[in-house]
Amino acid sequence: MNDTIKFLDLQKVNALHKKEIDEAVARVVASGWYLLGGENREFEREYAAFIGTEHAIGCGNGLDALTLIMRAYMEMGVMAPGDEIIVPANTYIASILAITENGLRPVLVEPDPLSCQITPENIEKAITERTKAVMIVHLYGLCAYREEISEICRRHNLKLIEDNAQAHGCLYDGRRTGSLGDAAGHSFYPGKNLGALGDAGAVTTSDSELAETIRALANYGSQKKYVFRYKGRNSRLDEIQAAVLRAKLAHLDSDNRRRMEIADIYFDLIRNPEARMLPRPERGSDVYHIFPVFSARRDELQSYLALSGIQTLIHYPIPPHRQECYGDWNNLSFPVTEKIHREELSLPMSPAMTDDEAIRVAEAVNSFR
Numbered sequence: 001m002n003d004t005i006k007f008l009d010l011q012k013v014n015a016l017h018k019k020e021i022d023e024a025v026a027r028v029v030a031s032g033w034y035l036l037g038g039e040n041r042e043f044e045r046e047y048a049a050f051i052g053t054e055h056a057i058g059c060g061n062g063l064d065a066l067t068l069i070m071r072a073y074m075e076m077g078v079m080a081p082g083d084e085i086i087v088p089a090n091t092y093i094a095s096i097l098a099i100t101e102n103g104l105r106p107v108l109v110e111p112d113p114l115s116c117q118i119t120p121e122n123i124e125k126a127i128t129e130r131t132k133a134v135m136i137v138h139l140y141g142l143c144a145y146r147e148e149i150s151e152i153c154r155r156h157n158l159k160l161i162e163d164n165a166q167a168h169g170c171l172y173d174g175r176r177t178g179s180l181g182d183a184a185g186h187s188f189y190p191g192k193n194l195g196a197l198g199d200a201g202a203v204t205t206s207d208s209e210l211a212e213t214i215r216a217l218a219n220y221g222s223q224k225k226y227v228f229r230y231k232g233r234n235s236r237l238d239e240i241q242a243a244v245l246r247a248k249l250a251h252l253d254s255d256n257r258r259r260m261e262i263a264d265i266y267f268d269l270i271r272n273p274e275a276r277m278l279p280r281p282e283r284g285s286d287v288y289h290i291f292p293v294f295s296a297r298r299d300e301l302q303s304y305l306a307l308s309g310i311q312t313l314i315h316y317p318i319p320p321h322r323q324e325c326y327g328d329w330n331n332l333s334f335p336v337t338e339k340i341h342r343e344e345l346s347l348p349m350s351p352a353m354t355d356d357e358a359i360r361v362a363e364a365v366n367s368f369r
């Protein structure tokens with residue numbers, strides 16, 4: 001009997017870099033300095049260089065990163081309560097919470113049914129006088145950016161914000177996601193492509209005023225010790241997580257390449273109309289945080305794979321507009337988004353998977369009738 005193939009075996013993922021992670025943790029423990037120190041500064045420098053922005057600001061998690069971006073724009077007078085932010089209807093709840101936490105209004109738009117990504121046409125249709133920004137989400141680790149989206153933002157004087165929680169390392173035309181808009185939020189939740197050993201996040205931007213404002217807001221609103229310019233919050237990236245992230249950042253591109261190899265095996269081998277894959281990209285620059293398949297019989301497929309010893313997850317079972325916390329939207333209709341949430345199933349994916357495991361997954365998917 002074969003072992004179960006986990007959706008994501010974090011123990012194996014971190015075992016790939018165990019020695020460097022252990023050294024990083026030991027270095028911080030020995031240093032006696034645990035917050036806002038040298039590891040944080042070096043990680044911010046290295047991560048900004050990796051993404052290709054002038055600034056990276058470490059913070060507590062990915063939700064905080066996105067929330068801080070819009071809070072800073074409000075402090076800067078770019079946005080005010082009630083202003084509208086265009087966001088895909090098919091995203092993780094955090095993208096939308098970051099907007100409503102600031103008293104801003106999310107305007108949900110449907111994605112393209114084939115790519116599951118937000119479209120320039122639907123963005124343009126949703127723009128009103130109160131629109132201040134477009135938030136794109138590089139969902140599943142696939143690049144959501146298009147030149148047309150930048151052009152629309154320029155034409156209407158809108159900020160372009162990227163939710164890069166699922167796509168660290170993804171490239172668009174030689175540039176990294178996280179450097180394509182005005183600001184980007186990153187999550188280093190343990191299961192993300194660049195994952196910490198706990199909660200962690202960052203904002204990247206090349207806007208120095210925005211960077212300075214976010215840095216203050218994340219540190220109680222203070223730029224100078226015991227002097228508080230804003231009613232800030234406490235959202236810091238701790239030194240242990242920063243040190244672990246530095247160790248893992250050095251391997252991010254090669255870990256992502258391994259994800260692409262697993263995706264290639266799936267693309268080469270899976271041939272079952274009951275498990276539809278997204279279009280295979282021409283240029284291999286997507287980083288496959290998730291490898292989704294879509295099936296009208298999704299729950300049956302999931303049970304079938306479970307019986308074959310293959311663990312899968314659903315990203316995500318209920319769309320944001322159908323959640324209890326957004327009761328006002330429960331009667332809205334987003335058919336494309338609802339179909340995605342009804343049909344999506346995420347196959348096992350990680351840099352620690354072997355070819356044989358990926359082949360076993362593909363064969364099991366193919367044998368589903």
Ligand SMILES: *Cc1c(COP(=O)(O)O)cnc(C)c1O
Pocket residue numbers: 061062063064091092094095137139163165166186187188189199200201
């Ligand atoms: C994980 C995730 C977040 C939030 O990150 P946390 O670090 O868990 O707060 C935001 N957006 C998307 C798309 C995510 O996948």
